[in-house]
Each structure stands twice: as structure tokens, then as C-alpha cells.
Amino acid sequence: MLKSSKLFQPRLVSGIFGGYVPNSSIVPINNKSGNILIQSRYAGTTTKTMDKKLPDPSQAIISHKAFHYSTFGLVTCLPVSLLLPTSGLTAIADILLSVFIPTHFFLGMNSVINDYIYQSFLRAGSKLLVGGCAFIILGGILTMTKNGVGLGGTIKALWK
């Protein structure tokens, strides 16, 4: 059997990243009327459950679509930037990549952060950090393009 690392054990990481608690889980509680088990669902907020309203998924749908189309953009523009010699076409591809890559990076990292970091302060801080990195990527790619090297030219410099 393959054993996962002890680092991922909740008892070790819970002090740092918060409890190993999914947002929605079934937990047993006591039933005073009988000696049986009753399941309860862990709820994040009271108001949403009291109103019997589901959370608005529109933001998540927009994020998912943006991530999906940014992947399409990467698949289209990255080969142009990496495989073709530096030219006007690669400059256009680089400018497009300066939008697609930070979007893809930010939304992808948001999913990772939402999956693994539970403490609200750490979660917000991580997202802020990732947003800063996305802006650095945006500015860096535009700077490379402005300098005439481009993203593809910079990466290919390692192979020259």
C-alpha cells in the first residue's frame, strides 16, 4: 500500500491551516427521543439556511468559464510564442498571453487555495499573494514584449 505523507495529516496541519473540515459534511448528533443516530449537515452560515436559499453560483460560473477560455487561449498562443522565431506575430501572442497566463494562474491557484486552506485569514492572504503574483506576471510579460525579446524569447534563451 502506498502511504501518503504524514505532513498531510490533519493533526499536523490543522494548527497552521485550520481544521481539516470540508464545507459540507455529514456528522452524527444525539437524538433525545431515541437511541439512534441522526445525521446533521455542517452549514457555513445561518442566514442562508434559514432563508432556504442556495448560494448564488453566478460568480463561480463566471470564474469557471474564464478559466476554461484562458486555457484555450494558452493552448493557442503558447505554441506560437514558444515555437516561432521572434516577430510581430509572437509579440501579439505575448500580449495575449499577458492576459491569459495571469488569469489562468490566478483562478487555478484560487481553486487550490479553496481546497487546501481553511483559515479565513490565511485564505484571504494567500489569494492576495496570488493576485500580486498575477500582476507581476502581467507586468513582466508586457515588459519582455516591450523590450523586443518576448516571453518565448526569454524561455528559449535557456536553450541557446
Place this chain on the structure above:
Amino acid sequence: MRVIINNGIVNKGLLNSNFAGGLYGNNQTKSSHKLVQSNKSPIASFDETTINQRNQYSTVQPKIKMVLKNKEEVVPGQRPTSPHVTIYKFPLPAVMSIFHRVTGIALGVGLTAVCGASLFGAHDSVYYLELLKNTYPLLVAPAKFCVAFPLVYHTLTGVRHLFWDETLKGLHIKEVDKSCLLILAVSIPISLILAWISI
């Protein structure tokens, strides 16, 4: 009115809840843990009020009652997590999914470093790459592999994900296993070749 509940379903619910590990630490928890461990089938019962409070949105008669609970009401217990997390043998698609994320994070960090050097550095990023090549020539090939493998791997798995999203094909377990092996068979040799060649 007393109703006999299928305890196999109750047991399933407990196994799911066991994954949350440590959410509960009262006597009920201990008894539920024993229930799972002993694999017994005790007879459970609900009164009429409980049955009337069943989930109204389901077309199937519920076997359990769902109660909403706030985060503050859930008392963390001292129970250990269910060991299935540590003894579970990860299938290849799961491992490759984890590596897809890992390579994505690595690419993001590396790209941030390169773009940061280009944005805030005294020289262009190409200057620093040339400096690396001249100062540590033995590190060039590993550096190329460290760039090439995440890029190729993440691209191929990303394209496969797009294919899944757009066509809804290739999602059966055998097909996913085959595509995993195909991606590994393509990405590793290409990365190794890219690590040793120069333009």
C-alpha cells in the same frame, strides 16, 4: 409509530462522516465509531415526528434525518482521522491530477520569478539566464528539464482536460488510465530530449 431503518445505509453515512475526522467527540461519537468498527446491524428507529421532518426535496423515502448545524455548534473532538487516507493506494489518474496541480504551481512560481526579474531587476531576464549558463554550466541541463517537464506535462494534461470538458469522451476508467500512460510516455521522453538539446 416505530420504523425500522436499514442500518446498512446508516453505516454508509457514518463512513462518510468519519472522513471529517475530529468534528465530534461526545459519547454519541464513540458509540457511532463502535458501530462502524464492529460492523453490527442494530435496529434503529424513528418516531413519527422525525419521519415527518424528512427531506421534502427527495423522491425517495429518506433513511436519515438531516439537521443543519452552525460551525460554532460543532465541537471538535480528539478522535483520530480515519486511516483510509493513509492506507489508500492512489490510482494513477489521482496521482497525475495531483502532479497537474503541482506542475501548475511550479510553473506559476517560476514565471513569477522570471517576470519579477524582468520587471524589477537591473537587467533583463535573458541577462540572468546567460549568467546562470556561464557560471554554472552543469546546472543548465537540469534547469532545462525543470522548465520543460512541467511545461509539457501541464500542457498535455490541460489539453486532455479541455478534451474531456468539450467532448465528454474518454472519461471511462480504462480510457483515463490509457490517456495517463500516453501522457507519461510522451511528456517524459520529450522533456529528457529537451533537457539535452540546444537550439
